[in-house]
Amino acid sequence: xxxxxxxxxxxxxxxxxxxxxxSYAEAQKLTVIVxxxxxxxxxxxxxxxxxxxxxxxxxxxxxxx
Numbered sequence: 001x002x003x004x005x006x007x008x009x010x011x012x013x014x015x016x017x018x019x020x021x022x023s024y025a026e027a028q029k030l031t032v033i034v035x036x037x038x039x040x041x042x043x044x045x046x047x048x049x050x051x052x053x054x055x056x057x058x059x060x061x062x063x064x065x
Contacts, residue, residue, distance in 0.1 A: 022030065
């Protein structure tokens, strides 16, 4: 149990004293960049999924004929 308490204490100390946190403005800017990238990536995955779904559906319709 002492190991867990020591780990938490050292982690807290590390976050408080040794981590350089971004400013609020920089955090907002980076958040917007992540959101835009996430939307673009999800739309890309959606498009690829639709294309492959259509191709597989056409293949099975061709095989049934």
